[in-house]
Amino acid sequence: MAKGRIVIDVERCKGCELCRDACPQDVLMLSDKFNNKGYRPVFLLEHDNECTGCALCAIACPDACITVYRQVPQRRLHPAQTAV
Numbered sequence: 817m818a819k820g821r822i823v824i825d826v827e828r829c830k831g832c833e834l835c836r837d838a839c840p841q842d843v844l845m846l847s848d849k850f851n852n853k854g855y856r857p858v859f860l861l862e863h864d865n866e867c868t869g870c871a872l873c874a875i876a877c878p879d880a881c882i883t884v885y886r887q888v889p890q891r892r893l894h895p896a897q898t899a900v
């Protein structure tokens with residue numbers, strides 16, 4: 817399965833939790849700290865590395881606070897094959 821990582825612009829996040837509702841892996845949590853606007857931003861639970869990089873959180877965010885990085889496993893080629 818693909819692995820992913822997200823970066824959240826915590827100072828722009830307003831803690832609406834739409835991204836949490838959209839995440840199929842349930843790896844987003846609200847921080848117990850406040851940002852400069854007085855909102856509790858979300859953060860990624862990284863201990864189990866279960867983010868798949870599906871980007872549903874980024875699509876759901878009305879303020880485009882989330883950038884997604886996705887690592888797709890490389891398929892191993894047979895020696896007779898050539899990469900294109």
Ligand code: SF4
Binds near residue numbers: 821840860
């Ligand atoms: S990229 Fe997908 S799995 Fe990762 S935090 Fe966002 S919605 Fe969840």
Ligand code: SF4
Binds near residue numbers: 832881
């Ligand atoms: S949807 Fe966007 S603004 Fe709302 S909590 Fe998630 S990152 Fe923050």
